[in-house]
Amino acid sequence: MSTKHTIPSDEDLTAFIDGELTPEExxxxxxxxxxxxxxxxxxxxxxRASLPFEQAFAPLLSEAPRQKLETMLAAIPAQPGAKSGSTPAFASRRRFLGALAASLVAGIAIDRAVIGIVRGFSAKDENSEWRAxxxxxxxxxxxxxxxxPAPVREVQAAQLRPLDEKLGLSLSPEAVSLPGIDFKRALMLQYDGKPLAQIAYLDPETGPMALCIVKSDAGRKAPDLESRKGLNVIYWSNETHAFMLIGRIPVDRIKELGEDVRRRLSA
Known part of the structure; x- marks a missing residue:
């Protein structure tokens, strides 16, 4: 791999964010x-991790003309060969990060519009980051x-009880059962300082699966599908929690199982 295309280290990326690199770098x-x-x-x-955007730029908000920001963003050239239609989320994000870095290097004050964009990206990414x-x-x-061996019902209930207490839920072995798939264990983990429940299963045909639950204030979201690390995922959320079911099981089957367990957890 040539130096030109060497993946930058975290130190390089942090220096880029802070505007400490040469123009060439x-x-x-x-x-x-x-x-x-x-x-x-x-x-x-x-x-997102190193820059307290709102606090850092709050003193400049009243001095940051929206027109200057909009002019700066409008000047960013479109990617060559871009196809018409909807823009992938990561492409929009990269264009924003380019504008952010350019504004930091140039010393341009960021106004309320940019802080709104940051909040939007943060909410979306925090929502998907835990699934990653x-x-x-x-x-x-x-x-x-x-x-x-799969634990008996009494053991399952005992393992689920601490999850209930931490997450404010009422989980029962029946509510989280997956037809034809063995319940193996329930664990309390932690993600980003928040409790994360993991209920692990073993499908006899495709191997390990997990139903994971974390507290979330992102709001209600209908079930959706995605693929991560070669695993299929169905995920959804209500007003207080986000859920995901993940495994190597085929998409149509995981969708069916996810919809079923979602209905039981909502009952």
Whole structure:
């Protein structure tokens, strides 16, 4: 891999965010961000993690003319070869990050419109980020990870009880059962300082599965499907919690199981 296309380190990305790179290095990283989704996501994560946007820019809000910001954003060229129609979310995000970095380097004050954009991206990404973390560790599970007999109902209920207490739910073995798939264990984990419930299952045909639940104030969302780390995911949320069911099971089957457990948890 040539130096030009070497993936930048976190230190390089942080320096890019802080405007500490030479113009040549900044241009190199911006080009990589525009071409590589994983680098763009890492840059976004570091930007959100290290910059207290609202506090940092609050003193400048009254001095930041919206017209200047809009002119700056309008000047960002479209990606060559871009197809018409809807723009992928990560492309929009990368364009925003490019504008953010450019504004930091140039010393341009960011006004309320940008803080609104940051809030929008943050809410969306925090919503999906926990699913990415779950997929990372569930992808490491093998059937041997969950080997052994399925616990009896009384043991299942005892394992679910701490999850109820932490999450403010009322989970029963019947509510979280998956037809034809063995309940193996229920664990309380933590994500971003919040309790995360994991109920693990073993499908005899496709291997480990998990139903995971975390507190969320993102609001109600209808079930949707995605693929992460070679695993299929159905996810949804209500007013207080976000849910995901993940496994190597086929899409149509995981959709059916997810819809079924969602109905039982909502009852």
């Amino acid at each position: 900044a241009a190199r990283i911006e080009a990589i961000v525009n071409e590589d989704e994983s680098t763009a996501e890492r840059l976004e994560f570091l930007a 973390v779950v997929a990372d560790y569930i992808s490491l599970y093998t059937p041997e990870t969950l080997a052994g």
